[in-house]
Amino acid sequence: MFEGCVGTxxxxxxxxxxxxxxKETARGRLHPEPEASTRSPWQRDRDRIIHSAAFRxxxxxxxxxxxxxxxxxxxxxxxxIEVAQIARSVTRELGLDEDLTEALxxxxxxxxPPFGHAGEEALATAMQPFGGFDHNAQSLRVVTLLEAxxxxxxxxxxxxxxxxxxxxxxxxxxxxxxxxxxxxxRHKLDLTTFAALEAQVAAxxxxxxxxxxxxxxxxxxxxxxxADMQHLPVVGEALxxxxxxxxxxxxxxxxxxxxxxxxxxxxxxxxxDSRRRIAALAPLNADAVRRARRPMVGFSEQMAxxxxxxxxxxxxxxxxxxxVNRMTAKARCVVGEIFALLHGNTGLLPDDWRARAGDSGTxxxxxxxxxxIAGMTDRYAREEHLRLTDLSVSG
Numbered sequence: 001m002f003e004g005c006v007g008t009x010x011x012x013x014x015x016x017x018x019x020x021x022x023k024e025t026a027r028g029r030l031h032p033e034p035e036a037s038t039r040s041p042w043q044r045d046r047d048r049i050i051h052s053a054a055f056r057x058x059x060x061x062x063x064x065x066x067x068x069x070x071x072x073x074x075x076x077x078x079x080x081i082e083v084a085q086i087a088r089s090v091t092r093e094l095g096l097d098e099d100l101t102e103a104l105x106x107x108x109x110x111x112x113p114p115f116g117h118a119g120e121e122a123l124a125t126a127m128q129p130f131g132g133f134d135h136n137a138q139s140l141r142v143v144t145l146l147e148a149x150x151x152x153x154x155x156x157x158x159x160x161x162x163x164x165x166x167x168x169x170x171x172x173x174x175x176x177x178x179x180x181x182x183x184x185x186r187h188k189l190d191l192t193t194f195a196a197l198e199a200q201v202a203a204x205x206x207x208x209x210x211x212x213x214x215x216x217x218x219x220x221x222x223x224x225x226x227a228d229m230q231h232l233p234v235v236g237e238a239l240x241x242x243x244x245x246x247x248x249x250x251x252x253x254x255x256x257x258x259x260x261x262x263x264x265x266x267x268x269x270x271x272x273d274s275r276r277r278i279a280a281l282a283p284l285n286a287d288a289v290r291r292a293r294r295p296m297v298g299f300s301e302q303m304a305x306x307x308x309x310x311x312x313x314x315x316x317x318x319x320x321x322x323x324v325n326r327m328t329a330k331a332r333c334v335v336g337e338i339f340a341l342l343h344g345n346t347g348l349l350p351d352d353w354r355a356r357a358g359d360s361g362t363x364x365x366x367x368x369x370x371x372x373i374a375g376m377t378d379r380y381a382r383e384e385h386l387r388l389t390d391l392s393v394s395g
Contacts, residue, residue: 011183017095018196019283021196027160030187031153041159042100048156049103052149054142055111060115060377063213074213076109082213083108086267087205093271094278096198104165104202112139114381122335123370130366135176136169138374142252144183146371164189164197164213171295193290200297208266211310216259218318226254232313233306238262269303334385342369348388
C-alpha cells in the first residue's frame, strides 16, 4: 500500500514499459566514465546526489518556516524525501524507471537559496542586472559545476537523462536562463521538447508533496483549522472521512488521517489520468514522449481545478500570513544586504571565493557571490550577515 494512502492498494513493481527510459539507449555523460557493474546509470546518479554537499545542506534550508522555528516543520531535505517517495510510487504504477525518478526528486531543489522563496526573490532582485536568478537553473549549475568532488571534472557528471529532467522540471525551456543556455551549448539537452515521463512524474510529485505538507504544517502552526478547510475540494472530503473514522480522535491524529487521505486522492487521480493519456498517445519509446505536443503525466481537469483552489487557500491563509510575511521581509533584507556588501567588496569573501570572484562590482563577481549565497543554509546566512554587519561579532 502507498504510504500515506488509505484505501488504494498499489500493485507490485512492473517491468519497464516501452515508453520508459532504457539503459540500452541512455545518452551517457558529458565526461565518459565506465559504467558501474552493480548499478544502473540512474542509481549511480542518485547515489552521487545523496552524497553531495548541496544535498546535505537541504536539511537546514527553509521550506516555508525558517529552520529554527520548530523541529516538526518541513525543510528542503524532508520535502525532497517526500517528493521522492511519492514519485517512486507513481513511477512504479506507470512502469517507469524508479531510480531516475528518485534521482530527479532528490535533486530538484539543490539550487534553492536559504529562506525559501524569500531568499530566491531577494537573489533574483539582486541579480537582475546580471542575468537574473532561477533556482532550477541553479540546480543544474550545482550538479554540473559547483560540486567539486572529482579529480577529472567539475560537478557530479550526471547522466544526460538526469540533467534533462532537472533542466525541464517545469516543462520545455524555450527561453533558457543564461547558465542553462551556456551548458546546453556544450551538452545539448533538447530544451524545447518535453522531458521523459520519469521527470514529468517527479514534477507532479513535487506539487502533491507541497500541498500535502503545507496543509499539514499550516494546520499544525495554527494558521487555519479543520473548520477553515471544510469547504476545500479533496481536503474537505478527506477531513470528513477522517472524522468519521473515530468520533473522539485527538487533533494531531485527525490531521494525519486527513493529510494521508489527501495524498491518496491526489496520487490515485494522477496515476489514472496519466495512464489514460499514455494509452491515448501510445508512445513507442521515451523519445516519442519527448516529441509529444503535450505532457503525458498530469491530473484530471477536476483534480487540476481542486489543486488550484487548494493553492489559493494556502497563499491566502499561510504564505501571506503576517507571521510568514515578517520572516519573509527579514529574510529578503538579510540576503539583499549580504549580496550588496560582498558584490561591492569582494575582499570580504573567504579566500577561495574571493579568488574566483575577481574585481568588485563586475558580472563575474555577481555570479560568484550569487553562488556563495545560494549555497548557504538559513543558519549560515544569518551568521554571515551578523559577521558582516555587527561590530560585536568577529569575522
